[in-house]
Amino acid sequence: MTAGLPNSLKCSGYYPESLLVHLATSPISLNRRMAGITLFVLFAGLAAMLSMGVGRASAMVVWCAGDPTVLVDGNPVSVTVSVPLDKLSSIDDVTVTYHVPSNANVSLALNTGILFREKIVIVKDQPAVHGLVAVTKMPVDIVTHYRGAAFPIGATQVALGGTHLWLNGSSDQVLHTTAYGLLSLHLF
Numbered sequence: 001m002t003a004g005l006p007n008s009l010k011c012s013g014y015y016p017e018s019l020l021v022h023l024a025t026s027p028i029s030l031n032r033r034m035a036g037i038t039l040f041v042l043f044a045g046l047a048a049m050l051s052m053g054v055g056r057a058s059a060m061v062v063w064c065a066g067d068p069t070v071l072v073d074g075n076p077v078s079v080t081v082s083v084p085l086d087k088l089s090s091i092d093d094v095t096v097t098y099h100v101p102s103n104a105n106v107s108l109a110l111n112t113g114i115l116f117r118e119k120i121v122i123v124k125d126q127p128a129v130h131g132l133v134a135v136t137k138m139p140v141d142i143v144t145h146y147r148g149a150a151f152p153i154g155a156t157q158v159a160l161g162g163t164h165l166w167l168n169g170s171s172d173q174v175l176h177t178t179a180y181g182l183l184s185l186h187l188f
Contacts (some may be wrong), residue, residue, distance in 0.1 A: 014158040022027035063154065064115045066087060068096045070104035070122065073129070076148065079140050081156040083116060087171075091147040094153075098179070099139040103128040135180040144171040 062085040070079040081094050094116060100106060102124045109120045129136050144153055152171035156165060157177045169175030 014172065031103045037042050044087045057176055061152070062086075065156075066111075066113035066116060066118045068095065068112060068118045068120045069108075069110040070098050070100075070106055070120060072098070072100050072104050072106050072181055073135070073136070077138060077181060079142070079177055079178045079179060080156040080159075081118070082156065083144070083171075084151055087146070087151045088116055088145045090148045090151075091171075092147065093119050095119040095121060095143045097121040097123055097141040097143070099123050099126050099141070100127045101126045101136060101138075103130075104136075138181065140179050142169070142175040142177070146171050 001159060024180065025097070026155050042052050063082040063083050065080050065082045067078055067080045069076055069123070071077070076098075077098060079096060081096060083091060083094070096118060098106075098120070100122060104124060104126075106122050109122065111118050111120055126136075126138065140153055140155075142153070153169045155167045155175055155177050157167070157179055167175060167177055
């Protein structure tokens with residue numbers, strides 16, 4: 001068994017034959033063996049984690065979102081409205097009202113609601129904006145028209161001047177948020 005081995009690996013009988021075979025194994029097959037062991041440990045750990053989660057109840061809510069967007073003086077203004085998936089059948093529509101400056105040019109209203117109907121309403125009741133660069137604060141009201149018991153709703157608004165990553169609301173109340181514009185481009 002020791003024939004062909006370098007003198008540094010030849011032994012005088014103190015080690016079992018399997019150790020000599022192991023010592024004579026090339027580094028490439030050792031790397032393959034380690035990779036195999038590593039993969040086995042990873043898969044065993046993944047299987048253990050998945051099996052621990054089986055049978056546990058979860059109160060996680062799956063949300064569906066619509067993103068009604070308007071273009072106000074060249075600024076895209078958007079608020080994402082989220083409703084629970086299991087409440088879609090009880091929703092008649094969600095009305096999103098944007099309160100914009102009295103002199104604003106609203107050139108686009110994009111309704112993205114696929115799973116629930118969205119209505120976009122533009123109300124020009126905010127102070128007029130003058131100049132090219134002005135931070136414009138635009139209140140937004142979200143009203144959910146539904147049947148049955150009230151349920152949670154949410155809104156996400158990320159824009160210049162302010163960020164609300166998640167606002168909690170209820171379908172039986174108006175949800176208020178604020179959108180912002182930076183430029184006052186009366187181009188359209």
